[in-house]
Amino acid sequence: MAIKQPRRTEEHQVQSKDGPGRSLRIAVVLLVAASGAVESVSFLGLDQVFAGVMTSNLALLGMAAGRGEGAGVTAAVLALTGFGLGALIGAWCTRGSATATTHWPRRILGILAAEAVLLAAGALVWGLTGGTPGVRTRDLMQFGAGLAMGAQSAAMVAAGQAAAPTTYLTGTLATYIVKGIHSGRQGIWVPLRFAGLVAGAAASATLLKGARAWAALPPVVLMVCAIAIARVPLGSRPHGSAHRS
Template identity: 75%
Template sequence: MSDISGPGSGEGAVRPKAGSGRSLRIAVVLLVAASGALESVSFLGLDRVFAGVMTSNLAFLGMAVGRGETVGVTAAVLALAGFGAGALIVALHTRGCAAATTHWPPRILMVLGAEAVLLAAGALVWGLTGGRPNAAIRDVMQCGAALAMGAQSAAMVAAGQAAAPTTYLTGTLATYIVKGVGTGHPGVWVPLRLAGLMVGAAISAALLAEARPWAALPPVVLMLGAIAIACEPIRARRRDPVGRNRSA
């Protein structure tokens, strides 16, 4: 999905149709916001590691090993293992899935739906424990949160040019600066994703401070919103069979 004007720039050179492209871009922003909210719960509420930023977790693992901190090692390993497992499962599930530029294939939406269910289960456990789960439950939730982020990352890769990164934005920011700001064609969708990440993180962080049992709910709500909006291009194609056949 191209966020930056200009041939071959951004994160994909193919531009979806205006209506479907707008829906998918909004869905991506909501997925990023869900990731930010989950990162707040993971880092501030569990064991000080990230659910979706594996570069940081590898650094945390190295620092924990260097300082001889067993707890830090365990949390980083659980996050890395969960993320890898989630990405592998989705890679196998979406193998041979034909990526489209106008919509996300059903298998991608199924992955996101399963992720929403997983996050909802985690939010329920979090709420029932008053937002203060014991060590064993925290370990399970840490691995589960990372598994969800690994699945989401792999789903966006499998979706191809109709999607964009939603769990790690370092490369997105660098591309935006170099090929957007640097060429005079900045666009608005990358800043919206960056803002979405911060807003999602801020919401869950605020809930952790003021209403801790509810802090794990925003990722679920944002995920469901993203899925609902991402389904709009498919509904539009079903309402317009003539246009669908013309584009086939």
């Protein structure tokens, strides 16, 4: 009598004995750095709201509303709306795509490429205005920054275990601390993401101070590098051979 095989509950999940290779991990660090650079331009150069940290924007929205500051409310709403729309578009474009732990599917890379183009357009507008866009242009750029970060967040969620959060790291920090206490082991890649966030933010902040017209360029460069590295043939590691962070 033949033994009945259990049905697969995850039809689109590609199982692999390998974990993400070094290329993908480096790409994630670069994406985090890019988001940090975007946050610098968004908060310091636009209207003092974040492009990818929606929890903080909700708090800023409440504070602006409480103080009766219309400009602050508008900026927060633009960022929130852009992020939500970007996440929605990203989710729609990646629905039904297979996931794997060793590579990013074409749809994921396509979303990231579209984000890079959007950021490049923003950097061009920023540069042409000398880093001092008018009110309407600034509002459009605020919306676009949120759109880009929302799309990136959706792409990383769709990538599953082959990726990690790149636009918000509060949960990552908490998980890193808790798992470190429980297991006594800590990986290097989570601290590298934190370092990338700081470095990306510092790069654009420095340019805002000394060469303002170029401040929106670092996110574009970092995005392009992340996509290029993610496409490099991956050196995957055996499952369980190293602690994954």
